[in-house]
Amino acid sequence: MAKWLFKSEPDTWSWAQQLAKAPAGEEWHGVRNYLARNNMRAMRLGDQGFFYHSNIGKEIVGIVEVCALSHPDSTSDDPRWDCVDIRALRPVTRPVSLAMVKADHRLAKMALVTCARLSVQPVTDEEWRIVCELGGVEP
DNA sequence: GCCAACGTTGGC
DNA sequence: GCCAACGTTGGC
Numbered sequence: 354m355a356k357w358l359f360k361s362e363p364d365t366w367s368w369a370q371q372l373a374k375a376p377a378g379e380e381w382h383g384v385r386n387y388l389a390r391n392n393m394r395a396m397r398l399g400d401q402g403f404f405y406h407s408n409i410g411k412e413i414v415g416i417v418e419v420c421a422l423s424h425p426d427s428t429s430d431d432p433r434w435d436c437v438d439i440r441a442l443r444p445v446t447r448p449v450s451l452a453m454v455k456a457d458h459r460l461a462k463m464a465l466v467t468c469a470r471l472s473v474q475p476v477t478d479e480e481w482r483i484v485c486e487l488g489g490v491e492p
Numbered sequence: 493g494c495c496a497a498c499g500t501t502g503g504c
Numbered sequence: 505g506c507c508a509a510c511g512t513t514g515g516c
Contacts, residue, residue, distance in 0.1 A: 407502060469501080470500085
């Protein structure tokens with residue numbers, strides 16, 4: 354299973370809101386970037402991802418799972434924009450901050466660091482394991 | 493198909 | 505709130 358990372362400004366959509374929608378899940382709409390969209394198109398049911406709070410917090414706060422394959426974004430009339438649905442699985446024991454990620458040389462190549470503006474990112478298996486370790490949660 | 497202008501993201 | 509980075513748009 355591939356691993357991913359989803360960014361959201363908690364002002365707009367927070368982990369608490371995502372958690373409140375579990376287990377049904379929620380459409381990850383609003384992405385208007387080709388690379389982020391292509392990442393969502395590549396997702397499979399059961400793929401897991403980190404839920405990251407951008408701007409406020411700047412930390413990974415939970416783990417989500419893809420529960421619907423890529424489909425047209427209901428918030429757009431433009432057929433270019435698709436998105437998946439995700440549901441909250443569990444919070445991390447300790448939030449993993451951007452500063453912690455940057456401070457860990459093993460995570461230097463993480464997209465969170467190298468592609469700061471990409472809102473839906475791939476995560477390698479090794480990065481997944483290390484972030485889970487930092488967050489005190491089972492990979 | 494290039495590239496300048498513009499808009500947005502997101503860390504600080 | 506600022507601004508750097510960078511993705512997108514649109515004129516040529």
